[in-house]
Amino acid sequence: MVLAFSFRLHRRDGEARLGEIETPHGRVRTPAFMPIGTQATVKGMYAEQVRATGADIVLANTYHLMLRPGPERIAALGGLHRFMNWPHPILTDSGGFQVMSLAALRKIGDGGVTFRSHLDGTMYELAPERAIEIQLLLGADIVMQLDECVKLPATEGELARGVRLSLAWAERCRRAFEHAPPGRALFGIVQGGDDEKLRQESARALVAMGFDGYAVGGLAVGEPQDVMLRIVETTAPLLPEDRPRYLMGVGTPDDLVEAVGRGMDMFDCVLPTRNGRHGLAFTRFGPINLKNARHADDPRPLDADSMCPAARDYSRAYLHHLVKANEMLGAMLLTAVNLHYYQDLMAGMRAAIQEGTFAAFREKTREGWERGDIPAL
């Protein structure tokens, strides 16, 4: 039986929302954090481990997978879920953001984007229709429209052009998606940079078209947190109550709590994985840099009370050694620590919304971060 996509909003606490998404590959509890599996793997993690951190869904990158190994190949192998041994929900981005940040010689036209692969120089075209086709070949449960993500700072003219182009592509993606297998979902993406009026225009037009969910894109590109939150505050109320809301590329633990408090449901970010590979651990008591020499003789684990084996069963001295020695196990353990912490944070928020204590949870969580790490004696 193929489960249809659906979203149920269970409860609200202020603006914060507790919900549940159903997909053909299972359930996603929201607010949800999606670990990033760029090249069909969450770097340094076994799929079972990702699941064990509490993740319901992962994100995979269309740009990377269209270049290597190729969507037709993955489809012939039974789809991305089987390819990467992750039988749970998958969201794929549309490739647009990575084309802007990674590819060379990119050229944007009304028809789509042309670019040169950063791997081998091959020229590719990515039209809205092809972006949908690729994501359906991969077998994504949640498919994102192709959009143009304009870099900040930008002029109003540049931002307006991005909004208009993204809306035109949204409509073309919607039509292309009509051939999708049952149960899959297509999300539209609100653009408009830091311009509230353009954001409103973009959101209203997308809602008028009608999507299974709505993303807020073009943030987490270097702007201050207050700008990001202001745009979320402007945009969220314009999105339908009964559809999931996805804040793309966000963020720090604090960003997540603040954005959930403003009505967002889904998130993805490279921070827990990328920073883990570079020696930084996210914990209840704020970030801890394991490269720091103060850990060299510290027999304590990162968090003795954590349910995460990597945070509980390894000394800081050992983690410090692994990071300094550039050992894979250091990256593996700290990625696990961080993904576990992010999922714990989401689970904490979900429980608090359920109990109507989100404000108190936010306060208590902040207190932990502000207390900070206590050095060894």
Add this chain to the structure above:
Amino acid sequence: MVLAFSFRLHRRDGEARLGEIETPHGRVRTPAFMPIGTQATVKGMYAEQVRATGADIVLANTYHLMLRPGPERIAALGGLHRFMNWPHPILTDSGGFQVMSLAALRKIGDGGVTFRSHLDGTMYELAPERAIEIQLLLGADIVMQLDECVKLPATEGELARGVRLSLAWAERCRRAFEHAPPGRALFGIVQGGDDEKLRQESARALVAMGFDGYAVGGLAVGEPQDVMLRIVETTAPLLPEDRPRYLMGVGTPDDLVEAVGRGMDMFDCVLPTRNGRHGLAFTRFGPINLKNARHADDPRPLDADSMCPAARDYSRAYLHHLVKANEMLGAMLLTAVNLHYYQDLMAGMRAAIQEGTFAAFREKTREGWERGDIPAL
């Protein structure tokens, strides 16, 4: 209760020996293969995973650990077993071999060796007494004497000097080891390169001194397999029946079978771990290079009948993709595949010796390698 070191020879089948070593941290079934945990980690593997492949013991490198994080630090943290979350037996080498291959400005004298760290240029001295002290600080179950490993090809004069120096250091290591905690073992190392007379001289002198076990060193340094096996054939019969025999740095799966067939009990080698990181899988049907484009569309696992999840549950197409994309998970999975195969091979040899069918096992194993991998249709 501290278990004393002991070795029991259970059974012989031709020259092949089935035995069991007891150490303060548990039992080692021989013939045994020791995965290499150079910097207090088997690269890309969780300690529990290493155990799950069937490994009873790992090897750690004195040279690397003396430079970073330092033996006194590891001792203060409770020893190497606790540091690396491996509560099972550990053998440490003496550091001599790595000084020769990695350090700069090395100078060998009667008193020991002086060298410059390859990490930061600091000068270190490694005398026989310090080599023992470091290994005891690490808490090794099996400690190796400091020796001089002469590179091949070498003149008889160079080899003879290496043997004399190694014997003098063996005696000093033996005296230094008199202060070791109960239960630890010290192994002497037979040197002499490819010179059978020097090998005999070295072996006889070491046996006269008396060690808990005997290693054959200075091989697996690029010489042809027949030279290596000839030296093993010359040396093994001179070593006491009731002590374990360790062939250092060996080898390929075929080397292991041939050396077990000539009476050797213990082995270590970087091949399964290093080659795994470079895309090569060892299997019952010989080595398989996952970089090869023929795997790109192959949905089959490496070995559907393996008990190793990494060999059984991932398609070759996915492994190929991970290796080509330089993803950590590729190195992690292939390291697991290889260590599992090596341990399966050792377990197969132990079972065969137990049943008196070692010759048939060797034949059958060779047939598998010679059949080779069958490409996809």
